[in-house]
Amino acid sequence: GQNIDQPTEMTATEGAIVQINCTYQTSGFNGLFWYQQHAGEAPTFLSYNVLDGLEEKGRFSSFLSRSKGYSYLLLKELQMKDSASYLCAVRDMTTDSWGKLQFGAGTQVVVTP
C-alpha cells in the first residue's frame, strides 16, 4: 500500500507564495500528480512529475525528489480564486502495467485579502 501525507490546511494572503508539501511511500512509483479541487467541483489537473526536479507552469511549480519520497507544489502571486483543495496523487505501477492513482486527503488553501 501507500501512505500519502500532506497538511490539512494552509492560509496565506493575496499576492503571497504558498508551498504545499507531500510525502509518499510506494514501491512502484510511476509519477506524481497535483490536482486542484474547488468545493463541489471535480479535480482539475495542475502538474505531473516523474523525474527529479522542478516543473514550472505559470504561477504554479511542482518539485519532486524520488529518493526522499517528497514533492511540493508552489503557488506564487496568490489570487482569491486559488482558494481550493490541492490533492497530491501518486501513480502506483506495482499491480500491473497500468497505474492507478492514490490520492492524499488534500490540503485546503485559504487565501485572505
Added chain:
Amino acid sequence: DAGVTQSPTHLIKTRGQQVTLRCSPKSGHDTVSWYQQALGQGPQFIFQYYEEEERQRGNFPDRFSGHQYPNYSSELNVNALLLGDSALYLCASSLRSGGARYNEQFFGPGTRLTVL
C-alpha cells in the same frame, strides 16, 4: 469537444437499495476509472475499466461493480447501499494507448450520492 460527463448529478437513496451511476469519457479516451470521495477526503480508487474489462480494483467490496460498453462509456453499480456509501462519486477518463506523456486523467463533475 465534450469533456467527461456523469449522470445523475445528485441522487438520494435509502439503505439496502441499489444505484447505478453513469459516465461518458472524454472524446478519444478508452479508459474509465471510478473514485469515491468522502467529504474532506481525497478520492479513493474503486476500479478501472479498459476494453470492457475490469483491469484494476481498489479496496472496495463486491457490492461495487461496474461495466464498460463498446463506446467506452461506463456504469458503476452499488448494491445493498449503506449509510457509509454517501459520497461524491467521480469518473475519470484517460487514454491507455497512444503514448500520452503522462496519461492524464480527466475528471467528470461527479455524482453526489446520499444514502438515508
